[in-house]
Amino acid sequence: MVQKTAITDVIKTFADVESRFNLRRTSDKGFFTEWYEGLSEITEGERESLDLIRRRYLYHLAGGGLTEGTVTLLMGSPLLEKTGFYDPPFKIRGEASVEIVLDEDDADGEILRGRIDVLVVQNRFWVALLESKRTTISAMSALPQTLAYMMANPNRDKSVFGVVTNGNEIIFVKLSQQGVCQYDVSDIFSPVPLRNRLYDVLMILKRIGQVITEE
Numbered sequence: 001m002v003q004k005t006a007i008t009d010v011i012k013t014f015a016d017v018e019s020r021f022n023l024r025r026t027s028d029k030g031f032f033t034e035w036y037e038g039l040s041e042i043t044e045g046e047r048e049s050l051d052l053i054r055r056r057y058l059y060h061l062a063g064g065g066l067t068e069g070t071v072t073l074l075m076g077s078p079l080l081e082k083t084g085f086y087d088p089p090f091k092i093r094g095e096a097s098v099e100i101v102l103d104e105d106d107a108d109g110e111i112l113r114g115r116i117d118v119l120v121v122q123n124r125f126w127v128a129l130l131e132s133k134r135t136t137i138s139a140m141s142a143l144p145q146t147l148a149y150m151m152a153n154p155n156r157d158k159s160v161f162g163v164v165t166n167g168n169e170i171i172f173v174k175l176s177q178q179g180v181c182q183y184d185v186s187d188i189f190s191p192v193p194l195r196n197r198l199y200d201v202l203m204i205l206k207r208i209g210q211v212i213t214e215e
Contacts, residue, residue, distance in 0.1 A: 007100075007114035007148045017144040020102065020112075021151050023175075026182040032174040034161070034211055035186040039203040046082065050198040053078050054191045057167060065135045071167040072117060072132040075191070079163075079198070080130060083205040085120050089213065090127070093119040098152035116149050126153040127212045128161040139169035139188065147183060150175040158215065161208050168192055170201050172208075 011017050018024060026032075042050075057074045060066060066074070086092055096119040100112040118130040131146045133139065142164050153160045156177040164171045172186035186204070189197040 004111045004113060007112045007145055010112065011145050011148045014144050017147045017151075021148070021181060023147065023151070023181045023183060026184050028182075028184075031176070031182065032172075032184040032186070034174065034207050035172050035204045037207075038210075039207050042199060042202055042206075046202060047196075047199060049078075049082060050196055050202060054196050054198055057191055061135065061167065066167055068117070068132045068134050071134065071165060072130070075165055075167050075170075076118060076130045076132050076163070079201060079205060080118065080120070082202055083209055085128070085205075085209065089122050090209075091121045093121060098149055100148070100152045112148065114145070114149050114152070122212060125155045125158060126160050127158075128163065128208060130163045130165070133164070133166040135167050137166055139164045139166045139171045142166070143171065143173060143185065146173060147175060150183075151177070151181070153177070161212075163205075170197075172204060 011020070053075065060070065060074060080086060080092070084090070094117070096116040098114050098116060102110045102112065116129050117132050119126065120128040129146070129149060131142060131149065133142045146162050146164050150160050150162055150173070159174055159176045162173040162175070164173065168190055170189045173183060175181075175183045189201050191198050
């Protein structure tokens with residue numbers, strides 16, 4: 001009998017996601033250059049908008065820990081909007097349900113289920129996803145579950161990008177299922193220091209959007 005399990009119940013660590021999906025972190029430095037190469041400067045108007053996002057976030061954070069939904073509203077959604085992911089040729093799907101079938105030829109196989117906070121689609125192809133966590137959970141600890149969601153991408157001939165944020169931290173991840181399943185992650189960016197690292201985040205998101213549309 002096929003067992004149905006929530007991804008959040010069984011994927012807790014990088015070891016979990018790597019063993020279940022035969023996934024590995026690449027050692028190829030040229031695999032994920034989109035987060036630091038080919039970045040274009042943002043405009044003064046964009047900097048002002050990002051400063052406003054930062055001020056609003058810190059204002060609400062001062063009142064205590066923020067929920068996942070609040071992090072998405074204050075940080076995730078505005079960044080995707082500024083990048084252009086809400087406009088053609090992209091489509092946004094919120095709370096997208098996914099299923100991953102493991103050992104589908106086995107009568108005692110397993111189906112992993114999850115729900116992606118925000119999924120970005122281009123011509124029915126998954127191109128990026130956003131996963132938000134409350135501020136009391138580190139963004140790095142949320143990466144294994146995010147990688148599991150990314151493995152549900154039905155279009156394995158293209159790489160997919162992910163963004164994980166708890167508001168205080170923003171991390172990018174790239175996954176490829178072409179041949180060997182492999183991934184890599186970016187630096188950790190934060191809006192908390194006086195130097196607004198959201199400038200870097202927007203440049204990276206724009207670069208990812210450019211790469212996607214050029215493929």
